Amino acid sequence: MSKVKYYYDSETLSYRKIERKKGRKLKIFILSFLGMALSGFLWFLVYINLPQVQTPKELALQRELNNMELQFELLNKKIDQAQAVLAEVEERDNNLYRVYFESNPIPEEQRRAGFGGINRYKDLEGFNNSKLIINTTRNLDVLTKQIVIQSKSLDEIAKLAEEKEKLLAAIPAIQPVKNEDLTRMASGYGYRTDPFTKARKFHYGMDFTAPRGTPVYATGDGKVTRADNTATGYGNHVVINHGYGYESLYAHLYKYNVRVGQKVQRGDIIGFVGSTGRSEAPHCHYEVFKDNERINPINFYYGSLTAEEFADILRKSQEENQSLD
Template sequence: MAKVKYYYDPDTLSYQQIEVRKRDKLKNTIIGLIGVALVAFLGFVVLSQFLESPTEKAQRREMENLKLHYELLSKRMQETSDVLTDLQERDNYIYRTYFEANPIPDEQRKAGFGGVNRYKNLEGFDNSDMIINLTKDIDVLSKQVVVQSKSLDEIVDLAKKKEKMLASIPAIKPIKNEDETRMASGYGMRLHPILKSWRMHNGMDFTAPTGTPIYASGNGTVVRANRSATFGKVVYIEHGYGYKTIYAHMSEIVAKRGQKVKRGDLIGYVGNTGRSAAPHLHYEVHKNNRPINPIYYYYGDLSPEEFIAMQKASQEQRQSFD
């Protein structure tokens, strides 16, 4: 039932009923509807700040999922990078050292990418920084993997050649232990027996009877087999890998120039030719065209005790035989 409103009439001293016109009722109704609509709209605007549409919810879940996968991918990339770093260190300090190869510098392994902006197409998005950084990390890691792969290919190739190299490096005494009288003079400053002056003795002298067999200390090629004023009858063998050996003062040369020899092959006999004070073999080892102490190249047939005894004898500054 609609409310009836009254007003007090002082003339009649009585209450009179207020008559509401239809036009006013319509006006009041419209104003009320507009108010309700306005309140509803404002409420929707306010609530929309706290409530998500199904599309927004789906987008938010997708973004959270992407961030989670990004974190997992970043973690896996870091783990892969750690494994690669360990492999790089072993490659440089174990594999390449063992095969006498130069280590790969960090500047080469971890070099970036210069030139134009490679990531321009990834700019302008809400998460561009995150995407660009991840792409850069992947590119750098990929490059490091390529460098390491090429290095391992090189190591495999060196390993295939290692057996040949080990067979070529001088590794035995050129005279058998039972044939040797004694190690007469070692590497270093020695008194020359003929010139009677202190001179650098670039090899080792092994005394033995004339005609004692002399053997190649490693695989190689005979590059010289003739006579010289100083060394008398002499043989030079190129072993490759920077190594060369010299066998001097022979009584007879067996090897021929250009001949391929293997470790232990007979190449001549002990003698007293050239500038020599007594029958002996003067033996030298050269690495990269520089003479080095031969005592470190007998590991193929000396026991530790024999090596220590020879090392002690070689350090005595006695007179050389040539």
């Protein structure tokens, strides 16, 4: 039962009963409802804008995240620059180095292989910056693989260069007797008149006339396989195996300056001009072999003659005269 309330009326000097006005409860209810609705709306606004209100720690983390994004972008640019430089190295590798050393170029498929098929970066998915991180990681992996392949290729090129250097040093490339020591270039490779039988006979080497005791030089790097006088007609002679199928022979020597098994280098003195064996006068009979076949020594003097000197000795070597052995 609700309490009856009174108020004091000063005009009548008596207490009067308070009469409740009709509709008052409805107004109070409506006002209360509106108040709660407004309060709820205000709290909703605060809630949806709460992420934009960051604490100092969150601000610091956001700055760090922005910095990391910037670093990733810079790293991608550096990777692009490195790939551009590497592409130039690959171009020179395929079209210069490997062409020079007669080696097959590395196919583009081999340089780029190994990055298809399975998803290698699944663990990096699902983050805000996954695309940036995956792209950077993939580029770095591709660059690393390219560098590994190019590194192995350069190791191969270095080995080929070393072999090429050995080959160039081994090939007979100078005259066995220096020009200043020559009396003359008596006879070349080809048909010549035999000094003893006077018959036309094929001469398989070149004869360099010089005084007895004139130094005879190794024409390329190699190993002495003979230094004796047991071969018919050659007298005291030296044979050098240069490797790669090349050999050189130096005959009619006065004496040796090397022994069998000794390693020599181009320009080493291996003996001295003489006239031993089947010889008419002091000279060095010189022969060059390739794969056990005699070849014209005139093609192997590029290391010691000028163009004019080579033209002169070529002309003399082609004269069909009498040989000295």
